[in-house]
Amino acid sequence: MSADAAPTPPLPPPGTALPVRVQSLSQSDLPAVPPEFIQPPDARPSPPGATAAAIPTIDLADGRASLLSGIASASEGWGAFHVINHGVPLELLDRTRQLGLHFFDALPTEEKLKYACDPTSAATEGYGSRMLENDSSVLDWRDYFDHHTLPLCRCRPSNWPDSPPDYRKVIAEYSNEMSKLASKLLGLISESLGLPSSCIEDAVGEFYQNITISYYPRCPQPELTLGLQSHSDMGSITLLIQDDVGGLEVLKGDEWVMVEPLPGAIVVLLADQTEILTNGMYKSAVHRAVTNARRSRLSIATFHDPSKAKTISPIPELVSTCRPPRYREVVYSAYVSSWYTKGPDGRRNIDALLL
Numbered sequence: 001m002s003a004d005a006a007p008t009p010p011l012p013p014p015g016t017a018l019p020v021r022v023q024s025l026s027q028s029d030l031p032a033v034p035p036e037f038i039q040p041p042d043a044r045p046s047p048p049g050a051t052a053a054a055i056p057t058i059d060l061a062d063g064r065a066s067l068l069s070g071i072a073s074a075s076e077g078w079g080a081f082h083v084i085n086h087g088v089p090l091e092l093l094d095r096t097r098q099l100g101l102h103f104f105d106a107l108p109t110e111e112k113l114k115y116a117c118d119p120t121s122a123a124t125e126g127y128g129s130r131m132l133e134n135d136s137s138v139l140d141w142r143d144y145f146d147h148h149t150l151p152l153c154r155c156r157p158s159n160w161p162d163s164p165p166d167y168r169k170v171i172a173e174y175s176n177e178m179s180k181l182a183s184k185l186l187g188l189i190s191e192s193l194g195l196p197s198s199c200i201e202d203a204v205g206e207f208y209q210n211i212t213i214s215y216y217p218r219c220p221q222p223e224l225t226l227g228l229q230s231h232s233d234m235g236s237i238t239l240l241i242q243d244d245v246g247g248l249e250v251l252k253g254d255e256w257v258m259v260e261p262l263p264g265a266i267v268v269l270l271a272d273q274t275e276i277l278t279n280g281m282y283k284s285a286v287h288r289a290v291t292n293a294r295r296s297r298l299s300i301a302t303f304h305d306p307s308k309a310k311t312i313s314p315i316p317e318l319v320s321t322c323r324p325p326r327y328r329e330v331v332y333s334a335y336v337s338s339w340y341t342k343g344p345d346g347r348r349n350i351d352a353l354l355l
């Protein structure tokens with residue numbers, strides 16, 4: 001049994017903001033999930049084994065021509081791919097996962113709640129469970145710890161756990177490696193469109209980077225719930241690692257495809273601002289996380305977003321008379337606030353900008 005076996009707090013009525021966490025519910029061995037977590041029938045996970053499809057794998061050690069054509073076809077067809085030979089030390093990936101697991105599995109609830117994020121405002125740093133301000137949405141079967149890491153002026157390691165003693169140092173190192181890889185990938189993505197390599201990164205500007213460790217406790221009724229509801233990420237590019245449990249799914253056409261864990265690989269998810277910048281040539285990946293009854297699951301998503309003041313619109317080189325602009329220009333802060341107040345609501349947020 002883990003150290004985190006405190007008595008289960010009751011679930012608060014919708015609309016109140018008590019620091020309940022899904023892990024405490026899971027540990028109370030409920031026979032059924034509380035109604036707040038039950039998805040409507042059309043949003044529930046599909047029965048396992050429905051498809052043999054898999055997201056593409058991009059090998060950064062490949063020759064330039066095949067690398068660029070692989071990135072182009074993965075970004076057009078999926079908006080998601082595994083990347084291997086990425087240059088990030090595998091020990092760093094493992095250590096970061098271990099630290100996440102230590103926080104969720106080894107620290108007592110009272111210790112974790114010292115880092116609770118502010119439940120009354122969206123996207124604050126720390127330990128939380130509820131993603132949206134919109135209390136009427138079905139709850140995700142997930143707890144998380146969000147770190148604000150870049151730019152350095154918003155990075156406050158004193159808000160992060162201080163145990164194990166290397167926690168803050170490892171997160172800082174991980175942030176640095178992810179930011180380097182995100183730049184490299186945005187460069188390759190630009191080149192794969194025939195653009196100068198700095199083109200997308202220049203349009204995104206300085207990265208606003210968040211690292212979110214998600215913990216999906218064992219769930220008594222995985223067929224009725226989602227660990228994380230269907231959504232696409234808001235920023236430019238997300239780099240995600242997971243453990244060996246599996247649960248991330250990407251939407252391909254109208255089919256959910258499981259992203260089977262690939263040891264040492266990093267999952268790349270193109271996000272909404274990249275779809276806008278590429279004028280829809282490359283897709284932002286719609287994805288979700290499913291849960292299971294046997295094992296808890298951990299994933300670490302590193303988001304790279306524009307600054308709130310940045311205006312995003314299709315890159316002029318990708319607009320022509322035969323390819324008119326598909327999206328309205330948007331100030332990133334407006335995009336973010338509409339996401340947090342409305343939520344994905346079963347459709348892509350980006351569709352609101354379609355011309």
Ligand SMILES: O=C(O)CCC(=O)C(=O)O
Pocket residue numbers: 212214228233240242247248287288289298299300301
């Ligand atoms: O846990 C996962 O695999 C997905 C996480 C995710 O999509 C997110 O945090 O935005």
Ligand SMILES: [Fe+2]
Pocket residue numbers: 231232233287301
């Ligand atoms: Fe996501």
